[in-house]
Amino acid sequence: MNITEKILARASGRNNVSPDDVVFANVDKVMVHDVSGPGVLAVFEKLKKSGMKIEKLWNPDKVWVAEDHFVPAADKISAQNVVLLTQFTKDFGIRKHFKYGMGQYGICHTLSHEEAMVLPGEVYVGGDSHTNTTGALGAFAAGLGHTDVAYVLLNGKIWFKVPETLYFKLNGKLPDYVMAKDFILKIIGDIGTDGAAYKTMQFGGTGISEMSVEERLTLTNMTTEAGAKSGIIEPDQKIRDYLAQRGAVNYNEVHGDPDAQYAKLYEYEASELEPTVAKPFSPENVIVARELSSTPLDKAYIGSCTGAKLDDLRAAAKILKGRTVKIRTEVLPAAISIFRKAMDEGLVKIFLDAGVMVGPPTCGACCGAHMGVLAKDEVCISTTNRNFPGRMGHVESKTYLASPLVAAASAVTGKITDPRDLK
Amino acid sequence: MKGAVIKYERDNIDTDVILPGPYLKIHDYNELAKHAMEGIDKDFHKKVKPGDFIVAGRNFGCGSSREHAPIALSYSGIKAVLAISFARIFYRNAVDGAFLLPIEIEEDTYKDISEGDQLELETSKNEIRNLTKNKTYKMKPFPELIGKIVAAGGLFNYKQ
Numbered sequence: 001m002n003i004t005e006k007i008l009a010r011a012s013g014r015n016n017v018s019p020d021d022v023v024f025a026n027v028d029k030v031m032v033h034d035v036s037g038p039g040v041l042a043v044f045e046k047l048k049k050s051g052m053k054i055e056k057l058w059n060p061d062k063v064w065v066a067e068d069h070f071v072p073a074a075d076k077i078s079a080q081n082v083v084l085l086t087q088f089t090k091d092f093g094i095r096k097h098f099k100y101g102m103g104q105y106g107i108c109h110t111l112s113h114e115e116a117m118v119l120p121g122e123v124y125v126g127g128d129s130h131t132n133t134t135g136a137l138g139a140f141a142a143g144l145g146h147t148d149v150a151y152v153l154l155n156g157k158i159w160f161k162v163p164e165t166l167y168f169k170l171n172g173k174l175p176d177y178v179m180a181k182d183f184i185l186k187i188i189g190d191i192g193t194d195g196a197a198y199k200t201m202q203f204g205g206t207g208i209s210e211m212s213v214e215e216r217l218t219l220t221n222m223t224t225e226a227g228a229k230s231g232i233i234e235p236d237q238k239i240r241d242y243l244a245q246r247g248a249v250n251y252n253e254v255h256g257d258p259d260a261q262y263a264k265l266y267e268y269e270a271s272e273l274e275p276t277v278a279k280p281f282s283p284e285n286v287i288v289a290r291e292l293s294s295t296p297l298d299k300a301y302i303g304s305c306t307g308a309k310l311d312d313l314r315a316a317a318k319i320l321k322g323r324t325v326k327i328r329t330e331v332l333p334a335a336i337s338i339f340r341k342a343m344d345e346g347l348v349k350i351f352l353d354a355g356v357m358v359g360p361p362t363c364g365a366c367c368g369a370h371m372g373v374l375a376k377d378e379v380c381i382s383t384t385n386r387n388f389p390g391r392m393g394h395v396e397s398k399t400y401l402a403s404p405l406v407a408a409a410s411a412v413t414g415k416i417t418d419p420r421d422l423k
Numbered sequence: 424m425k426g427a428v429i430k431y432e433r434d435n436i437d438t439d440v441i442l443p444g445p446y447l448k449i450h451d452y453n454e455l456a457k458h459a460m461e462g463i464d465k466d467f468h469k470k471v472k473p474g475d476f477i478v479a480g481r482n483f484g485c486g487s488s489r490e491h492a493p494i495a496l497s498y499s500g501i502k503a504v505l506a507i508s509f510a511r512i513f514y515r516n517a518v519d520g521a522f523l524l525p526i527e528i529e530e531d532t533y534k535d536i537s538e539g540d541q542l543e544l545e546t547s548k549n550e551i552r553n554l555t556k557n558k559t560y561k562m563k564p565f566p567e568l569i570g571k572i573v574a575a576g577g578l579f580n581y582k583q
Contacts (some may be wrong), residue, residue: 035489131488194510
């Protein structure tokens with residue numbers, strides 16, 4: 001069995017599972033945020049009206065809560081949702097609730113690794129499609145809707161069809177100015193937004209071993225954009241060190257068997273990859289950045305769980321150091337801990353000196369919620385994960401998806417720019 | 424189950440167009456319905472009638488995990504979406520929450536059905552009858568567990 005099959009077999013009390021088996025898997029961790037939390041409460045209300053008694057959760061210690069989409073409270077409804085979420089954690093005795101304005105908080109997927117909320121070998125579900133992100137730690141991590149999360153909160157388990165696994169092998173170290181974002185965009189361009197539908201995308205090879213933990217998280221994050229159920233990477237020493245720095249040392253790593261089966265193997269040479277961009281209106285609409293070099297922009301957005309981790313901010317700062325932006329540019333670190341590290345390393349000063357606005361952690365404009373959404377006809381280059389119509393604001397705005405290096409280089413010139421071409 | 428077709432001749436109809444992000448903070452189901460399909464069809468809310476079907480291409484419902492998407496369609500009156508394929512979270516939200524039926528159809532069926540056609544859906548026979556064109560199509564049968572959850576009326580009513 002491969003790593004995903006072994007985790008699902010363990011979680012469902014079976015010796016063996018194969019792709020297409022349907023299992024009820026016991027869940028190790030579950031997450032809700034300020035959108036899915038109130039959504040789950042609406043499901044609870046519906047269930048109560050139909051006569052069900054809901055007095056306690058299956059295990060409040062396995063539940064954690066983030067505030068990220070519409071915070072700092074964007075308007076009256078968002079503020080009410082945060083109040084609702086706070087009441088929810090109080091009523092059900094959930095202790096891990098990351099509140100904005102009270103120390104560490106941030107985007108849920110970022111907290112999942114920054115705070116070691118999820119560990120290798122676990123089954124982790126969250127009320128958000130980019131829950132896949134956390135698979136980079138060697139966990140089975142999948143997004144669910146409100147009804148399913150409500151079911152998990154009350155029963156501690158949920159059904160899964162055991163997915164087939166597509167294996168993406170990266171040979172060699174990524175060249176300078178090429179990031180994990182370029183690699184995952186290239187893959188999505190190759191296989192399409194449903195290329196991994198219902199499947200798991202596993203990453204391996206020397207290129208992955210060379211990659212930092214945060215860069216790996218960019219890969220698994222955007223498996224969602226290929227339609228995947230989950231993304232996963234087998235844990236190695238870098239993961240162990242990363243988790244140990246965050247106080248997590250006790251867990252049961254899972255690795256695939258030597259004879260593990262994969263539905264398909266895709267092989268990429270790192271040396272052949274280039275700075276890459278996804279054009280509107282789909283993440284699969286991929287082209288190398290140089291071919292778009294005359295495209296004028298109104299805005300650059302460096303934010304989200306995909307593109308505002310510490311490595312992302314370091315990359316942007318490398319470009320912006322000593323330069324000035326020509327278009328509106330926002331940097332929104334994905335968590336307070338990352339904000340602090342960016343400040344300690346002098347990155348925040350570099351951004352401010354370049355004319356960039358540095359804001360609080362939030363999903364913000366990535367999902368068109370608030371904090372810099374796009375007007376009609378505005379064109380944005382963004383380190384986020386989706387560019388469907390209306391994703392970042394007006395339905396006639398346009399978003400180009402790119403790495404933080406490309407976004408920062410483009411911010412400097414005001415048009416899409418390959419960072420290798422920056423004078 | 425009988426109703427008229429609202430057809431979108433496109434693939435990858437994503438959750439950002441089915442129910443745009445700014446409305447994610449809303450959890451009043453009837454309010455959500457007013458914004459269904461707003462990303463590609465501003466008139467949807469006015470033209471949809473209870474019992475209508477949506478017909479679309481591949482990968483319907485891709486994008487986010489928002490259950491708001493099937494909820495908005497369901498509370499608009501949509502009883503089933505007929506598509507060549509579905510994104511996984513939309514599919515399980517539709518079934519587990521018992522909001523609407525996600526029906527997988529062949530490409531030929533997708534091409535043959537026109538806007539406004541009257542359809543009759545009989546899932547027990549895996550049949551779709553086009554009353555306007557006087558034709559019968561096959562739907563892809565539900566996988567075993569999905570069929571049971573649909574029959575039970577959602578995941579919470581399903582007994583393992």
